[in-house]
Amino acid sequence: MSGAVTRTGLVDAARMQLRVIGALVIREMHTRFGRQRLGYLWLFAEPLLLGGVIALLHGASGGEGIRSSFEFFSIGFMLFQLLRGIVSRAPNTINANQTLLYHRQVTLPDLFFARHAIELAASAGVMALFVVAGIAMGGAAPDQPVKMILALVLMLLLAQGIAFMVGSITSEFEAAGYFVQIATFGIMPICGLMFMVEWLPPDWQEVALWMPTVHLFELMRDGQFGEQFRTFYDLSYIGWWIIGPHLLGLAGLRIARARVGLE
Amino acid sequence: MGLQLIDVHKSYPMRDGRKRVLRGIDATFRRGERVGILGRNGSGKSTLVRILGGIEVPTRGTIRRSMSVSWPIGMAAGFHGALSGADNTRFIARIYDRPVRETVDFVESFAELGDYLRMPVNTYSAGMRSRLGLAISLAIDFDCFLVDEALAVGDTRFGRAFGARLARAGLIIVTHQPSLVRQLCTRAAVLADGTLTFFDDIDEALATYNSL
Numbered sequence: 001m002s003g004a005v006t007r008t009g010l011v012d013a014a015r016m017q018l019r020v021i022g023a024l025v026i027r028e029m030h031t032r033f034g035r036q037r038l039g040y041l042w043l044f045a046e047p048l049l050l051g052g053v054i055a056l057l058h059g060a061s062g063g064e065g066i067r068s069s070f071e072f073f074s075i076g077f078m079l080f081q082l083l084r085g086i087v088s089r090a091p092n093t094i095n096a097n098q099t100l101l102y103h104r105q106v107t108l109p110d111l112f113f114a115r116h117a118i119e120l121a122a123s124a125g126v127m128a129l130f131v132v133a134g135i136a137m138g139g140a141a142p143d144q145p146v147k148m149i150l151a152l153v154l155m156l157l158l159a160q161g162i163a164f165m166v167g168s169i170t171s172e173f174e175a176a177g178y179f180v181q182i183a184t185f186g187i188m189p190i191c192g193l194m195f196m197v198e199w200l201p202p203d204w205q206e207v208a209l210w211m212p213t214v215h216l217f218e219l220m221r222d223g224q225f226g227e228q229f230r231t232f233y234d235l236s237y238i239g240w241w242i243i244g245p246h247l248l249g250l251a252g253l254r255i256a257r258a259r260v261g262l263e
Numbered sequence: 264m265g266l267q268l269i270d271v272h273k274s275y276p277m278r279d280g281r282k283r284v285l286r287g288i289d290a291t292f293r294r295g296e297r298v299g300i301l302g303r304n305g306s307g308k309s310t311l312v313r314i315l316g317g318i319e320v321p322t323r324g325t326i327r328r329s330m331s332v333s334w335p336i337g338m339a340a341g342f343h344g345a346l347s348g349a350d351n352t353r354f355i356a357r358i359y360d361r362p363v364r365e366t367v368d369f370v371e372s373f374a375e376l377g378d379y380l381r382m383p384v385n386t387y388s389a390g391m392r393s394r395l396g397l398a399i400s401l402a403i404d405f406d407c408f409l410v411d412e413a414l415a416v417g418d419t420r421f422g423r424a425f426g427a428r429l430a431r432a433g434l435i436i437v438t439h440q441p442s443l444v445r446q447l448c449t450r451a452a453v454l455a456d457g458t459l460t461f462f463d464d465i466d467e468a469l470a471t472y473n474s475l
Contacts, residue, residue: 022357027350027354031345031346099341102334103340103355106358
């Protein structure tokens with residue numbers, strides 16, 4: 001009997017949280033892109049332009065084969081864009097939505113979940129577009145799309161834990177936000193977007209694999225190119241990088257919630 | 264049952280130690296009851312309102328909530344200035360699980376905003392903003408309305424309609440104005456020195472408050 005009650009309580013709570021996140025997504029889309037229906041397309045425009053330009057630049061810079069191909073950089077950039085989009089928006093997430101906390105069903109993590117859902121839709125949508133474009137330009141279809149999707153999901157979770165931490169730190173120390181903006185672009189050369197571990201000298205391979213994002217790029221390229229490369233990744237290593245920041249970040253948000261002033 | 268506070272404490276960190284604002288509040292608000300809470304400036308009224316509304320968590324103590332309590336009416340309802348009144352209404356309807364279209368229709372007929380309902384809230388006067396917030400809160404139809412300070416609705420058509428609706432609702436009003444409590448409430452309490460004292464007789468509460 002009491003078990004049934006508890007279960008209903010949990011289901012209700014989950015339904016309410018989904019409702020809040022859904023409402024926040026709609027609100028965020030309206031505030032970011034205006035009220036015209038086509039405004040939503042801007043969500044895809046930014047990653048599409050950035051990814052396209054970077055892929056074309058690398059394609060034009062010479063080199064041969066997949067190493068400088070459109071698919072390598074355009075699709076890779078979307079995995080990077082997911083991380084960058086989520087983490088670089090984390091610093092002002094609490095500030096921009098503070099007054100919503102007057103409605104007690106809105107929690108700090110909800111504010112982040114809503115933004116992350118939007119970033120995932122943008123990156124995954126444009127990535128799918130680039131996959132189709134790559135095939136249309138005569139490239140091969142992805143070897144195992146499931147691995148690419150898994151890489152996206154894991155990148156979402158990795159970025160989310162970091163965003164929770166960044167959000168709680170910047171709610172106390174606002175200046176830390178500037179550092180985050182620089183860091184999200186600063187890690188571009190070392191995050192795994194630009195290289196494959198196989199191409200590095202053996203000593204550097206080991207160093208590169210300390211970086212959790214490198215594993216995710218390897219996983220995605222395993223799905224994208226199959227046997228053409230030897231790939232290196234360890235899902236349990238990624239797991240720790242997801243769990244650790246989530247625990248620290250959620251604890252930080254709890255502290256931040258008690259300190260966020262509403263006046 | 265309704266809303267129950269058991270030994271609720273709230274303190275804030277200050278430069279020199281902690282400031283203890285609430286020091287052991289015990290209170291029970293039953294569904295449909297109309298309670299006035301009187302407090303002087305700086306007695307912790309805003310803190311108490313935020314705790315009652317579930318916006319802030321107590322440092323210590325328990326809160327049991329078995330009726331729907333509104334957000335503190337009179338405080339900003341979290342409107343986004345760049346969005347229209349209608350969009351803000353839709354957002355609040357969604358998070359409170361109310362039918363979106365009917366909520367907007369109600370606000371349209373009640374708030375007397377005319378075409379402004381489709382304009383950004385940034386363009387509203389303070390009065391329009393307040394009417395929007397009040398109309399939305401009525402549309403949500405809470406068991407208990409939590410009211411912070413005076414309701415500046417005045418003797419307009421809107422003000423009378425709002426007053427009439429509020430006269431039938433459960434109410435917790437936290438204020439420094441005795442007249443409002445006498446006019447709207449059936450029970451009263453005085454907030455002083457971080458504790459809350461209830462009086463069954465309103466006159467007794469007002470006398471205690473006036474002697475503070």
